[in-house]
Amino acid sequence: MAADFIALGYGDVALAATLVLSNAALSLAFRLGLEYRLLFAGLRMAVQLTLIGFILRWLFVSASPVWTLVAAIVMLLFAGREALARQERRFIGWWGYGLGTTSMLMASFLVTIFALTTQVRPDPWFDPRYAIPMLGMMLGNAMTGVSLGLDTLTRSTARERVAIETRLALGHTRAEAFRTITRSTLRNAFIPIVNSMAAAGIVSLPGMMTGQILAGIDPVDAVKYQLMISFLIAGGTGLGVLAAVLGGVWRLTDSRHRLRLDRLTGPA
Amino acid sequence: MLTVRGLARLTLGPADVDLEDGQCVAVTGPSGAGKTLLLRAIADLDPAGGEVRLDGVSRDAMPAPDWRAKVTYVPAEAGWWEETVKPHFRDWREASPLVERFLLPASCGDWPITRLSTGERQRLALARALVQSPRVLLLDEPTSGLDSEATAAVETELRAQLAAGVGILMVTHDAAQADRLAQARLHIDAGRVAAVVVA
Numbered sequence: 121m122a123a124d125f126i127a128l129g130y131g132d133v134a135l136a137a138t139l140v141l142s143n144a145a146l147s148l149a150f151r152l153g154l155e156y157r158l159l160f161a162g163l164r165m166a167v168q169l170t171l172i173g174f175i176l177r178w179l180f181v182s183a184s185p186v187w188t189l190v191a192a193i194v195m196l197l198f199a200g201r202e203a204l205a206r207q208e209r210r211f212i213g214w215w216g217y218g219l220g221t222t223s224m225l226m227a228s229f230l231v232t233i234f235a236l237t238t239q240v241r242p243d244p245w246f247d248p249r250y251a252i253p254m255l256g257m258m259l260g261n262a263m264t265g266v267s268l269g270l271d272t273l274t275r276s277t278a279r280e281r282v283a284i285e286t287r288l289a290l291g292h293t294r295a296e297a298f299r300t301i302t303r304s305t306l307r308n309a310f311i312p313i314v315n316s317m318a319a320a321g322i323v324s325l326p327g328m329m330t331g332q333i334l335a336g337i338d339p340v341d342a343v344k345y346q347l348m349i350s351f352l353i354a355g356g357t358g359l360g361v362l363a364a365v366l367g368g369v370w371r372l373t374d375s376r377h378r379l380r381l382d383r384l385t386g387p388a
Numbered sequence: 389m390l391t392v393r394g395l396a397r398l399t400l401g402p403a404d405v406d407l408e409d410g411q412c413v414a415v416t417g418p419s420g421a422g423k424t425l426l427l428r429a430i431a432d433l434d435p436a437g438g439e440v441r442l443d444g445v446s447r448d449a450m451p452a453p454d455w456r457a458k459v460t461y462v463p464a465e466a467g468w469w470e471e472t473v474k475p476h477f478r479d480w481r482e483a484s485p486l487v488e489r490f491l492l493p494a495s496c497g498d499w500p501i502t503r504l505s506t507g508e509r510q511r512l513a514l515a516r517a518l519v520q521s522p523r524v525l526l527l528d529e530p531t532s533g534l535d536s537e538a539t540a541a542v543e544t545e546l547r548a549q550l551a552a553g554v555g556i557l558m559v560t561h562d563a564a565q566a567d568r569l570a571q572a573r574l575h576i577d578a579g580r581v582a583a584v585v586v587a
Binding site: 285289300374 | 433435451453455456460461462463465466467469470517520
């Protein structure tokens with residue numbers, strides 16, 4: 121740990137928390153009806169993060185490959201649930217949870233392992249102090265991309281149903297019939313990646329880099345880390361979105377090249 | 389040429405249909421009886437039980453896109469996916485004489501889809517299917533949005549298709565049209581194919 125790192129006491133945290141209390145007072149004054157939700161959300165965050173702090177401390181000390189894997193899988197399963205919750209029309213059955221989760225698994229695990237074994241190279245390579253935070257960043261971004269991609273895909277397929285079925289009726293394959301939608305969905309899901317890279321350093325200071333700077337790391341070194349992470353995120357998210365959208369098109373059609381909106385929740 | 393045996397889907401069927409080369413069969417029946425369902429099931433756009441063959445070859449023996457290129461369903465209100473008319477056609481130059489026979493100018497290829505009237509869309513959708521030279525046409529109310537002049541133009545073209553050996557299965561609410569074009573009628577009520585009446 122760098123020498124000029126300033127550790128916080130719980131009193132310092134409490135002082136910052138008074139700002140949330142002032143928000144609650146604001147909500148009361150303007151009758152926003154949000155005061156309880158504000159306080160509860162703040163409290164919930166405090167409990168969750170404190171717990172995670174202790175779990176991570178224990179995990180880093182133990183450096184056990186089994187518990188690292190368990191932590192990684194739990195994170196993945198929560199990400200899968202969150203991605204599903206963000207979709208309006210979901211796939212029925214296991215596909216609903218499975219498609220998004222599998223896409224994120226592919227994207228985030230592959231990219232994290234790639235980074236750990238070739239670039240960061242901690243010893244052992246699965247060292248949870250590196251593996252878990254990196255996987256968390258990959259998963260968080262992949263989740264946004266995958267859920268956005270699947271939501272756009274299912275919505276626009278329902279909206280463009282007549283056009284898709286007309287193409288199928290003319291003898292187009294399912295890939296041809298979906299070409300317009302696949303393209304616009306992928307574009308839609310890739311744009312946040314492009315935007316976040318373009319804005320980094322000017323509009324926003326990326327969180328990970330900021331964290332390293334606060335921990336006393338030289339900014340130029342922190343930037344190198346951030347660049348690597350950003351590239352990994354872009355690659356991983358792209359991979360996850362691609363898998364989710366192509367898998368979604370596959371599931372929205374069948375081997376006889378029919379449109380199967382009956383495989384989604386909501387009106388067929 | 390086209391033989392349908394025991395075709396069943398939800399409330400439809402089991403239905404038997406026979407269509408010969410150059411024959412037009414009119415499908416009639418009340419709204420919601422399953423006329424569209426029958427055409428979609430024959431085109432394999434909905435999963436359905438039963439046997440459908442073209443010239444003795446089962447549709448399951450070929451990829452679905454090949455089947456639909458031969459046995460083409462044209463919905464009453466077809467879909468569009470490009471900005472203008474032309475990109476919806478494989479070959480616009482080949483299509484333009486047909487489009488003109490449908491009383492539309494050949495220059496309509498550059499028209500935006502949003503500018504088209506219901507009747508213009510209907511004729512262009514039919515033209516789009518016809519230029520692919522299908523063996524069987526499954527037409528869902530092909531002239532429902534057309535005035536008498538345009539209807540006559542479409543019927544003339546359909547007669548030419550029949551003369552060339554194309555088989556047509558056509559849903560229509562217009563009894564006079566059925567008399568003009570069809571050699572046989574298929575009456576559907578509550579999903580049951582009730583009778584084949586030779587006109």
